[in-house]
Amino acid sequence: MHIGVLTGGGDAPGLNAVIRGITVRGRKNDHRITGFLRGWKGAIENQSVDLDLERVRDIHMEGGTILLSSRTNPFKIENGLDSIKKTYSEMKLDCLIAMGGEDTLGVASRLNSEGLSVIGVPKTIDNDLSATDFTFGFDTAINFVMKALDMLHTTARSHERVIVVEIMGRHAGWIALHGGMAGGAHIILIPEEEFDTDKVCEILKERYARGDRYAIVAVAEGAMDSKLQRHVMHSAEQDAFGHVQLGTGIGIGEVLKNEIADRTDLETRHVVLGHVQRGGSPTAFDRVLGTRLGVKAVEMAEEGLFGKMAALRGIDIVAVDLNEAVGRLKTVPEDHYDAAKLFFG
Ligand code: F6P
Numbered sequence: 145m146h147i148g149v150l151t152g153g154g155d156a157p158g159l160n161a162v163i164r165g166i167t168v169r170g171r172k173n174d175h176r177i178t179g180f181l182r183g184w185k186g187a188i189e190n191q192s193v194d195l196d197l198e199r200v201r202d203i204h205m206e207g208g209t210i211l212l213s214s215r216t217n218p219f220k221i222e223n224g225l226d227s228i229k230k231t232y233s234e235m236k237l238d239c240l241i242a243m244g245g246e247d248t249l250g251v252a253s254r255l256n257s258e259g260l261s262v263i264g265v266p267k268t269i270d271n272d273l274s275a276t277d278f279t280f281g282f283d284t285a286i287n288f289v290m291k292a293l294d295m296l297h298t299t300a301r302s303h304e305r306v307i308v309v310e311i312m313g314r315h316a317g318w319i320a321l322h323g324g325m326a327g328g329a330h331i332i333l334i335p336e337e338e339f340d341t342d343k344v345c346e347i348l349k350e351r352y353a354r355g356d357r358y359a360i361v362a363v364a365e366g367a368m369d370s371k372l373q374r375h376v377m378h379s380a381e382q383d384a385f386g387h388v389q390l391g392t393g394i395g396i397g398e399v400l401k402n403e404i405a406d407r408t409d410l411e412t413r414h415v416v417l418g419h420v421q422r423g424g425s426p427t428a429f430d431r432v433l434g435t436r437l438g439v440k441a442v443e444m445a446e447e448g449l450f451g452k453m454a455a456l457r458g459i460d461i462v463a464v465d466l467n468e469a470v471g472r473l474k475t476v477p478e479d480h481y482d483a484a485k486l487f488f489g
Contacts, residue, residue: 145239146239147170147445148232150187152214152243152244152248153215156280157284157424158281158430159213160203160434162280163203177196178195179193183213184228184248204426205426229260243264261450264453269281272313272315272318282318292327304358304411308401309360310363310365311363317476319421320332320364321334321476327360330347331359332481332484333367334364336476338367344361365395369400395416400414433456440454441454452464452465
């Protein structure tokens with residue numbers, strides 16, 4: 145078979161493990177593996193590289209993606225879809241494996257319904273894709289957040305300060321929640337539940353009053369104050385899939401820091417963790433998950449399971465419908481957040 149591979153959207157540690165998994169498993173059965181560069185852009189412009197065992201040696205240890213990534217949306221580009229179809233037939237592909245989040249996989253699903261043989265691999269540090277228990281990149285991100293919070297505890301305590309930490313997650317608060325729980329944040333704010341800044345200040349004042357004179361507030365970049373009823377958006381720019389760019393310029397972290405400082409007499413600072421959350425070497429969990437997803441994607445190609453996505457269910461990697469994955473975002477369930485709230489204050 146001739147199998148095309150691409151990585152779209154924001155990168156995630158573990159992508160290279162998938163690319164290696166696909167290549168090693170694919171070459172075992174003498175499949176030709178072609179990597180398209182920069183996500184859908186490479187498929188549109190037919191820019192690709194051959195992937196062989198030499199090229200993927202040890203890349204599972206590296207973050208990012210050797211195939212590069214972009215947020216190119218073929219639907220926003222004139223003849224975008226037709227160009228992909230042209231590349232597919234010119235390259236005589238038997239299958240295209242697209243790794244991405246809801247946007248990349250949305251395009252994959254559409255292409256599949258238009259007659260191409262497409263398989264999806266779920267990827268996002270945000271962990272907000274439905275139909276899979278976890279996405280790779282998430283574990284690496286929350287471990288980084290945990291370590292950052294661990295470090296912030298000591299300096300916050302020494303200076304008796306509140307430190308507000310802004311964490312990635314536009315629509316889902318998984319990273320803030322799990323990173324915040326692991327890192328012992330005293331308050332965690334996520335997009336799924338609007339918060340009240342006055343209540344946040346109350347919790348902080350009570351904490352100081354009882355003698356715990358420092359605090360860490362973990363806030364997801366998409367979290368909203370119920371009274372302000374708006375996202376904090378300091379950049380009106382949208383990406384090709386229509387998502388506002390949160391956390392660029394002044395985000396919720398800085399706004400909340402200012403509000404806390406104004407409404408209490410507590411000395412307050414803020415930190416934006418930003419793109420370091422997406423960088424660096426993947427954890428063991430993400431390397432193994434990525435590798436298994438890559439192997440499974442090739443098995444699915446051999447079995448003709450197109451229009452499907454390789455997904456983690458429990459401890460198994462299974463084939464699920466691509467449409468199931470892109471239908472709706474997987475947000476944090478209320479009871480999950482409630483458990484975290486027990487530790488607030
Ligand atoms: O989708 C993953 C994500 O990391 C979000 O959490 C974040 O809001 C966004 O990407 C940032 O995107 P960009 O790389 O375009 O700045």
